[in-house]
Amino acid sequence: MDLAPEALAGPLLMLLSYVGLGWIAAQRLKLDPRPIATLLVYLIAPFTIFRALMNGGSTPNYLLLTLALFILSSLMALIVHRLTRHRFGEQEAALLAFSSGTGNTGYFGLPIAFILLPPEGVTLYLFCMLGINIYEFTVGFYLSARGRFSVRESLIKISRLPLIYTFLLALLLSSLNIMPPAEVMHALEVFPATYTLLGMMIIGMTLSQVTLAAWDTRFVASCVGLRYLLWPLVMLAAVLLLQWLGPLSPELGMAMLLLGVVPMASNVVVVAMELGIQPQKGALAVLVSTLLAPLLIPLYLSFMLHLTGLS
Template sequence: MIETLMSILFVYVFILLGYMAKRIFQDDMNTKTLTLMSVYFLQPFVTVWGFSTAKLHSEHLYVPLLYLAIIFALLVPTVLLGKMLFADPKERAIFSIAGFVGNTGNIGIPLGIALFGEASVIYTTLINIANVFVVYIIGVYIYSRGSFSIRDSLYNIVKIPIIPASVVAIVINLYDVPLSSQLQEFFKMGAYTGIVLQLFLLGTFLQGIRIKELHPKLFIGTISQKFIIVPLATAIILSFTNLPLFVQGVIFMEMMVPLAVANINLASLYNCRPKDVTSLILLSTLLFMPLLFVLSYVTNHYYL
């Protein structure tokens, strides 16, 4: 538990460093450059390293597939609802996808250890990998649609290197392609750099946000979706499965984690109101802290 708390503390330290750097250097600190470095150069390292940490087995694959199925089942009505609620295409894009891009890695994995023990790591790792595909395929397309045409949005998916990197990593994992210790260390260094840059980038965006400028409808809609609609729908869907309660609890927990920093990458990259997205990430993270007690109660009484 102490190690988990320390890990979360380190997360906030790097966010604070990004905030201070942007506050001190102002316009000299180019967030666009940091975003490009993260998305196009360092995130592929995070993915390849993530696949190298756990061997994939057939009995494990059902969990990330179910996670993706739940997201797809909820995404379609959310997109349709977004078209009715928001006239602005950028607000519509944020509402449609932000709530589904959760922080399944930096928060989900250590929180899984705290609530369920180390037996949860294999499942949280696979769910985090599945979330990569949600972020960099569906997320890229929807955020792009806030500013780009359908054709250009599809092209933006092709340009993202993390998808082919993930395919290569899956092949290496499934076929047991040997990697030297030096190569594994190389990927680990790149992954840790990418994780730190992600957190640092969040801090730079936090420096300039004005929460009072966030559209109330966008805030209420996205937060309600994240912490009410998605968890309730997930619990109902999971109740119809034959999965052990322990595994159901892990999936339920991952669906409740706050919005991921990856939302900022895509919103910034495609000019889809990154300041608003940053405000939503900050607010969802703050709201998640008291909700942790509710989540702990639910998991202890229903899934353990």
């Protein structure tokens, strides 16, 4: 599988331009990003995932990928939370734990997956991404909420998240071989692009409210280190292990490696804003990792594809 860095330059710069667009919108139009964060969490993300599930067609193997990524993300977050809760403030530790289990697999990674992978590879990527999304809005959301709310309040907030019910509905419809009408699926086509656009813009909108006082070198360095050191190593090890255990399709291998090199999740800002836990610090960390992405993603992928023999 060939990786041409120039093929990624345009999409990567386009995604960064969305961040700039969000900053301009907040500065000039005085937009409040909090309602947009709520819209992403409670409406746009669930519809985007529902459409992806119905188009991909749930199979036991695909759902195994979802489960594996959910477990991996949850374990990483729980371990990081345990190691950092006495070294950072309660809210910073919660936000760091949340960010350690996820990445910008949707807003940022999905457009790149469409470029690098064939249709069957994109489907595999989506089901892997879904496991991370489910982590974000269950275990990750709980860890974040515990930085400010009680156990009972945190569980109540999780129970109100529609992504959980969207996922269950999609599985039920797939198991019954029921497909929504073509008109409905066509109408849902608008959501993935909206998901990417608003997800990146909200970083810029939040940054427009950031002051230098929000900069925390230790926090930003920890977030970026987890995203660009720990995740690539974990996904590289996972691909090498699967290759050792048996044949691994190049499409799945590439999808897994891509999950390991995307920048920090924009949902770090979305969730932090929704829960009121240090959204400015989260936005700065996300910005740094996103600015590094055009340099690191082609470099990391080229090296990892060569090392795994997938290039």
